[in-house]
Amino acid sequence: MSIIHGNQPKVVKGIPVQTKNTSGYTGLFIPGPTNIPDCVRMALNVSMQDMRAPDFGELTLPLFAGVMRVMRTETAEVFLFPGSGTAGWESCIANLFSAGDRVLMSSFGQFSMLWVDMAQRFGLEVEHCEVEWGLGVPHQHYREILQQDKHHRIKGVFACHNETATGVVSDIRAIREILDDLGHPALLCVDGVSSVGSLDFRMDEWGVDVIVSGSQKGFMLPTGLAIVGVSQRAMERRTAAGLPRTFLSFDDMLKANATGHFPYTPATSLFHGLRASLEFIFSEGLENVLARHTRLAEAVRAGVQAWGLELCAREPELYSDTVSAIVVPDHIDSAEILKTAYYRYNLSLGAGLSKVAGKVFRIGHLGNLNEIMVIQALGGAEMAMRDCGVDIELGSGVAAAQSLFIGNPQQPVRKAA
Numbered sequence: 001m002s003i004i005h006g007n008q009p010k011v012v013k014g015i016p017v018q019t020k021n022t023s024g025y026t027g028l029f030i031p032g033p034t035n036i037p038d039c040v041r042m043a044l045n046v047s048m049q050d051m052r053a054p055d056f057g058e059l060t061l062p063l064f065a066g067v068m069r070v071m072r073t074e075t076a077e078v079f080l081f082p083g084s085g086t087a088g089w090e091s092c093i094a095n096l097f098s099a100g101d102r103v104l105m106s107s108f109g110q111f112s113m114l115w116v117d118m119a120q121r122f123g124l125e126v127e128h129c130e131v132e133w134g135l136g137v138p139h140q141h142y143r144e145i146l147q148q149d150k151h152h153r154i155k156g157v158f159a160c161h162n163e164t165a166t167g168v169v170s171d172i173r174a175i176r177e178i179l180d181d182l183g184h185p186a187l188l189c190v191d192g193v194s195s196v197g198s199l200d201f202r203m204d205e206w207g208v209d210v211i212v213s214g215s216q217k218g219f220m221l222p223t224g225l226a227i228v229g230v231s232q233r234a235m236e237r238r239t240a241a242g243l244p245r246t247f248l249s250f251d252d253m254l255k256a257n258a259t260g261h262f263p264y265t266p267a268t269s270l271f272h273g274l275r276a277s278l279e280f281i282f283s284e285g286l287e288n289v290l291a292r293h294t295r296l297a298e299a300v301r302a303g304v305q306a307w308g309l310e311l312c313a314r315e316p317e318l319y320s321d322t323v324s325a326i327v328v329p330d331h332i333d334s335a336e337i338l339k340t341a342y343y344r345y346n347l348s349l350g351a352g353l354s355k356v357a358g359k360v361f362r363i364g365h366l367g368n369l370n371e372i373m374v375i376q377a378l379g380g381a382e383m384a385m386r387d388c389g390v391d392i393e394l395g396s397g398v399a400a401a402q403s404l405f406i407g408n409p410q411q412p413v414r415k416a417a
């Protein structure tokens with residue numbers, strides 16, 4: 001707003017642009033970056049320090065241990081690369097596979113699709129199962145392909161644990177069971193960008209070899225860290241792998257990390273934030289964090305049902321507890337709902353991506369979130385939908401969530417995970 005001219009409509013290149021209310025704050029209900037707890041935000045605000053100082057490991061070494069706790073592993077190596085989840089994907093491919101290696105992958109949403117694209121660009125020979133969006137990892141198809149692979153040419157089996165574009169969660173343990181049943185030695189590589197720290201994920205128990213995550217979702221930090229866990233089994237195979245890697249080299253990282261240092265300038269302020277976010281997670285208790293996500297997701301789903309709308313995820317067992325993709329009626333463009341929510345009600349909802357652009361909008365319900373925030377998201381979505389001509393009853397979704405919440409406070413599962 002100009003002090004001299006007041007709040008005039010903004011014009012860019014001759015085109016009037018809608019402007020938001022400047023009072024209050026904008027509700028953030030996208031599935032990442034997520035809302036950052038105040039204690040984490042304050043922890044990020046540190047003076048810069050010498051990353052080569054002899055005591056730098058006092059800050060960083062406990063972070064590896066904390067991330068291992070969140071990933072539920074006692075033996076994996078943890079890597080903290082400057083980057084985002086995409087860099088984590090790349091580190092997995094570049095360190096563990098060679099051009100021409102066969103890998104088994106599936107796509108059923110924007111993110112699983114992009115990982116396939118990356119593997120192909122790296123020259124891997126991808127056995128690609130294309131699945132209808134709204135479904136998840138095709139376990140039966142995976143079993144059949146692996147069963148036929150008598151000579152174990154398939155070196156890696158990839159899976160997206162939580163497809164953020166469609167709100168679909170897949171059963172990772174079941175993939176491990178297939179591999180074990182068949183005695184197949186392929187590495188199990190999992191995208192946990194929107195699941196780690198928010199959904200039940202068990203690296204050791206499920207025999208996961210690589211788990212890729214990022215800082216801006218369940219870890220409730222700004223974007224900037226690729227957070228990757230790698231099993232010892234996978235680490236042993238890296239010497240045989242032959243793709244070039246420098247910035248994302250596991251070897252270079254491992255060597256420097258032994259003393260808590262890094263092979264190049266690390267994102268120090270994010271490490272301070274990560275320390276605070278791990279403390280935040282463990283003070284609530286990881287089990288309680290997961291239970292809270294389930295409870296809040298159930299409230300969102302109750303709201304969607306009350307609106308008479310459907311989720312993109314086809315079956316209840318596929319429903320994600322971190323993000324819901326809501327299908328809008330055929331004659332409505334979901335992008336209009338997003339714009340209305342943003343400009344009129346200061347509410348950021350998640351866009352429909354790629355194949356489901358215009359067809360769904362998403363409510364991200366992960367990270368630093370509570371009941372009243374869910375009510376805010378549902379209430380704002382209702383107003384925006386009504387403004388855009390969706391025939392829902394105002395207050396119906398909010399009331400459904402409220403009925404789930406009232407008189408039914410969340411019980412802590414146990415004191416600490």
Ligand SMILES: Cc1ncc(COP(=O)(O)O)c(C=O)c1O
Binds near residue numbers: 111164191
């Ligand atoms: C499931 C999933 N995988 C990978 C990515 C890519 O991560 P980034 O955007 O941090 O590179 C995302 C981003 O939203 C995601 O949701």
